Amino acid sequence: MNYVEPYTGGAAIALALLFEEYASTIHINDLSRPVFAFWRTVLDQNKWLCKRIEKVSLTMTEWNRQRAVYDKRDSADLDELGFATLFLNRTNRSGIIAGGVIGGKKQAGQWGLDARFGKLGLIERIKKVARYRERIRLYQSDALTFTKTVVPKISGKVFLFYDPPYIESGEKLYLNDYGIEDHRALADSIIALKKPWVVTYDYAAVGHNLYPAHRRMVYGLPYSAQDRYDGREVMFLSNGIRLPEEWNYSGTFALTPPRSAYPLYGKMEGMKARPEMVEGSEAATRFMSALKTVLSVPKAAVPNPFKKAEKKPRRPSAPKR
Numbered sequence: 001m002n003y004v005e006p007y008t009g010g011a012a013i014a015l016a017l018l019f020e021e022y023a024s025t026i027h028i029n030d031l032s033r034p035v036f037a038f039w040r041t042v043l044d045q046n047k048w049l050c051k052r053i054e055k056v057s058l059t060m061t062e063w064n065r066q067r068a069v070y071d072k073r074d075s076a077d078l079d080e081l082g083f084a085t086l087f088l089n090r091t092n093r094s095g096i097i098a099g100g101v102i103g104g105k106k107q108a109g110q111w112g113l114d115a116r117f118g119k120l121g122l123i124e125r126i127k128k129v130a131r132y133r134e135r136i137r138l139y140q141s142d143a144l145t146f147t148k149t150v151v152p153k154i155s156g157k158v159f160l161f162y163d164p165p166y167i168e169s170g171e172k173l174y175l176n177d178y179g180i181e182d183h184r185a186l187a188d189s190i191i192a193l194k195k196p197w198v199v200t201y202d203y204a205a206v207g208h209n210l211y212p213a214h215r216r217m218v219y220g221l222p223y224s225a226q227d228r229y230d231g232r233e234v235m236f237l238s239n240g241i242r243l244p245e246e247w248n249y250s251g252t253f254a255l256t257p258p259r260s261a262y263p264l265y266g267k268m269e270g271m272k273a274r275p276e277m278v279e280g281s282e283a284a285t286r287f288m289s290a291l292k293t294v295l296s297v298p299k300a301a302v303p304n305p306f307k308k309a310e311k312k313p314r315r316p317s318a319p320k321r
């Protein structure tokens, strides 16, 4: 099975599926040059990258140096940028650039910038990814273009997972140039795919009526004071895919194992798929042809169900003798 992630970021799911042998090949795409540079370096400059990790000093001087490389991300050397991306991901709060360095610039906090930089663990993981390089295809393309040009050429069984940037995100977490019209254009091309897919979003996607004819699973933390899912997110599902049995029951189901520290609950919403439902452009063609048939019938030929039936003339009774 070819597993495809057009907005790959950290590629956590793709790699898990590869390592667990659910996917034979993973196709990971990200438009961001720093993200692409990181993966390119992992795959093509593995030894060099591991040496850099081993030798790097975890100080504010180094942090400033790596930040300067990142600030020139449009032109920086790809390998240097790949390393800078990894360095900042490990030394910044929540792994994001906007988060700032762990412990602050004065390094006076409880945790220092080295708190999440376990060198041995990182090297081991990067070496493991490189051992799978023959089964990893890396792309740097806009996801919409990628969907239209690369995805149709992937042969064999394909499953796609789209995790686009949020529609309403308080902070600028990732590269995100999308307006709602871009999200709609993306939805159109995903729905037209003849391959199974899932798409995840913040719940705002439902308010914007994206994927209105598809099932969706809403998920989030169990309960908050506002009587709603806290930090709700939504997963839209293509019609062809078979879901776990309990998802099909009405009500709420747990997505995490029992007694998990961060329980997540899900609930199905939206349209129920039926076997006769057809995906994508074929469905649109059938709909248009049905519409044409309906419109071609003269109005007079269609009985009006609201019109009162005309009284039938009474049969003359036989004359009394």
Ligand SMILES: C[S@@+](CC[C@H](N)C(=O)[O-])C[C@H]1O[C@@H](n2cnc3c(N)ncnc32)[C@H](O)[C@@H]1O
Pocket: 006, 007, 008, 009, 010, 011, 012, 013, 029, 030, 031, 032, 035, 141, 142, 143, 144, 163, 164, 165, 166, 174, 175, 176, 177
């Ligand atoms: C919500 S994140 C995905 C996170 C990913 N699922 C993970 O677990 O790390 C969105 C990703 O999409 C990338 N991105 C943003 N706009 C893009 C676009 N137009 N085409 C492709 N990738 C894009 C960002 O660089 C970011 O890595």
